[in-house]
Amino acid sequence: MAKKPVTRIDPRKELSPYLNHEFNQQKNSRKSQAKISASLPSLQAERRRSLRRRLGLIMSVSILAIAGLGYYISPLANISTVKVIGASDLPIKGIVKASKIKASDKVFDYLFQQKDLSQKLSKKYPEIESAQAHLGHVNQLILQINERKTVGYLKDGDDYRKILSNGKLGSTAITWTKVDQDKPIFVGYNKSSSLKEDLNLFNSLPKSFQNQVKLLSGNTRRKSQVILVMKDGNVIIGSTVTLKSKLKYYDEIKVKAGKNSLIDLEIGAFSRPLTSSEKKAYGVS
Structure with missing residues (x-):
């Protein structure tokens, strides 16, 4: 009986594709691990910077809030002087009195009460159309008076009173020298x-x-x-x-x-x- 030819197989040759694939996988894995290891310090540094920025922002806001609250409750926030501008023929003391501003009041309170302030002053003086409060120095309050347009003058005895754009008469009498000759x-x-x-x-x-x-x-x-x-x-x-x-x-x-x-x-x-x-x-x- 004739012997069948024997085919010789080199196991290393047969296994080499698998061995090479496994070697490449291990090599790529080591590279990925090396990249991740290299990026970890950068990521941690970025996180630390972000945390410091957030903490800095929180601290800044907190410091400003504490400083603002401290200023508000301190005597420095009390109104020391009131300056009136824009009132050409109206009594300054009368305007301050009508506004009911007191020395013990806080400056910032009036910065948020513009409408109420205008109503008080317009009720007393028809010449006033509106009024705004502004902060002057540290504790100085500035009252900006906006007067109504004058369309003419009514002769009242020896004096004159403004006739305002809304048809009302001015509250104060003025002399001829203060009359606008074009009206x-x-x-x-x-x-x-x-x-x-x-x-x-x-x-x-x-x-x-x-x-x-x-x-x-x-x-x-x-x-x-x-x-x-x-x-x-x-x-x-x-x-x-x-x-x-x-x-x-x-x-x-x-x-x-x-x-x-x-x-x-x-x-x-x-x-x-x-x-x-x-x-x-x-x-x-």
């Missing part, structure tokens, strides 16, 4: 109702015409009558009902009439020179 003067208005009506009429007129008006007189023959003394020396008599619509004729009549004329727009539209007594009555020279 109209309302003279002879003994009733607030007639003043309000004529003021509403004046505010409805064109701005270019308003700037030419020097004086409005309440000394009229009829309730519906309105008298305007112009800066150019002319006097206009009109009706509160029709004056606005008839103003389109004023410039043309003024050119023909000349200076110091009475221009009547109440019934029709005509003019004549002012008499000496009328000039004196209306303050025209």
Whole structure:
């Protein structure tokens, strides 16, 4: 019986792929472990830095909070002086009194009570539209007063009172030297109702015409009558009902009439020179 040929197998050759794969796996594992070992100190250092930043932030906020609380409860936070700015004709002491600010009050309390402060001052002084509180020096409170716009002046005896943009009168009387000469003067208005009506009429007129008006007189023959003394020396008599619509004729009549004329727009539209007594009555020279 013939012998079968024997195939010789080298075990190392057969196992070499597996051995090489295992060797590579071990090699890669050692590299990964080496990388992880190398990154651990960096990761730990970054964590320490992050922890220090958080601790620093917490400590800073805590220190500021403690310092702020310490300042608030200390006498340094008490109001020492009050400075009022923006009040042109109002009494400074009166404003401080109306605000009810006391020396024992805390400065910061008023920084968060702006609306309440404005209401107190506006109630006492109609001239004040709003007020803001600001911190001056360490314990100085500054009151910034914002006044309402003045649209004219009411003659009150020998003095004058501001007519404010909301239709109310100023609380204090001022002298002629403090009157804005560009604003109209309302003279002879003994009733607030007639003043309000004529003021509403004046505010409805064109701005270019308003700037030419020097004086409005309440000394009229009829309730519906309105008298305007112009800066150019002319006097206009009109009706509160029709004056606005008839103003389109004023410039043309003024050119023909000349200076110091009475221009009547109440019934029709005509003019004549002012008499000496009328000039004196209306303050025209």
